Amino acid sequence: MPTVNMNVNGEAVSGEVESRTLLVQFLRETLRLTGTHVGCDTSQCGACVVHVNGVSAKSCTMLAVQCEGADVTTIEGLADGDALHPMQEAFRDNHGLQCGFCTPGMIMSALDLANRNSAPSEQEVRDWLEGNICRCTGYHNIVKSIMAGARAMAAGQGG
């Protein structure tokens, strides 16, 4: 069985996997980082979005072995102790979630946008969320959260 080595949330980890083991399985089942969710397992919903080498990716559509040597960040890697990341804080402040199932993927996807565009317009946020599905909120408060979170990050409150 292949051994895979990667950096997850700043920590070097390694584990035995099968070639076919998905990144999301490695994160959830081997590392027990269950913040990353599986909604569809068919590359559509974005609940599984994490960052691989700084850009957002669907961890249900990557093999763990494709991440050999990579830096992976999951939702668990954002908060600084008890202090939430500004994007997390913005979701809380703006009621950007209901059941919360889509939220980790929404936040990881939103961070990729905020890293490229510190003041996205409403339309830019909506276009960006093409790959993130929410069954609860109707998106309005998610869009508000992301715009506020991006502003907070640009204002230097972390990120």
Next chain:
Amino acid sequence: MHDFTYHAAGSVADAAAKVAGGEDAVLMAGGMTLLPTLKQRLAQPSDVVDLAAVAELRGIQVSGGAVTVGAMTVHDAVANSSEVAAAIPALADVAGHIGDPQVRNRGTIGGSIANNDPAADYPAALVGLGATVCTDRREIAADDFFTGMFETALDEGEIVTAVRFPAPETAAYVKFPNPASRYAIVGVFVARTAGGVRVAVTGAAGCVYRETAMEAALEGNFSAAALEGMTASADDLNEDIHASAEYRAHLVGVMARRAVAACG
């Protein structure tokens, strides 16, 4: 997903050797189509040869009026390349409207054209611009590359290395996207090139094709008005829950007129 043996290739030659060495080996680019296919057990390769670490396959070069995009260049890189935007803005536009941001972060031009999904966007850009597909063995004109539904002129184990696009005088792509996946229900790429007008249609039929009647009409008068009343023939067009063949035929005319108008 059935298990397989995973290999990371270090170079094109290494990838070719590894594919030839496997009993039933496949190449992997970003895995954006391959992994969903394997999950559905529609294929059961013995070996998967990952091209991700092959540096020579990645990158964009603009020179002598042509844009060359390495096979492993992701859609996001083409969409956000200032060089592509300057030389062939329509190409950046095509890449920027494929799927969603996460698909664009990992999906590649080589994987997209080797797969030749009948609803994929890049095939329309390649045929519309009269591009050339470079492989580890030869060069293939786009007109000869896309041979049928999910079929290409690639031989067993042949590796796409790059695509070379000649810059047109003007070009635009307009698609009517499937609202869920963003694949084209119908997409039309129109270009006025040194060699004449080209109108390439994706999504409508089993494989990208050229609307030669529209090309002839635009040759004399390059304006949306020249296509007034023109549609595609509905014979042999795709029919599914998203659109009937007749509706697709109608959309070909509408998208073509919008694309010509967008050429400015």
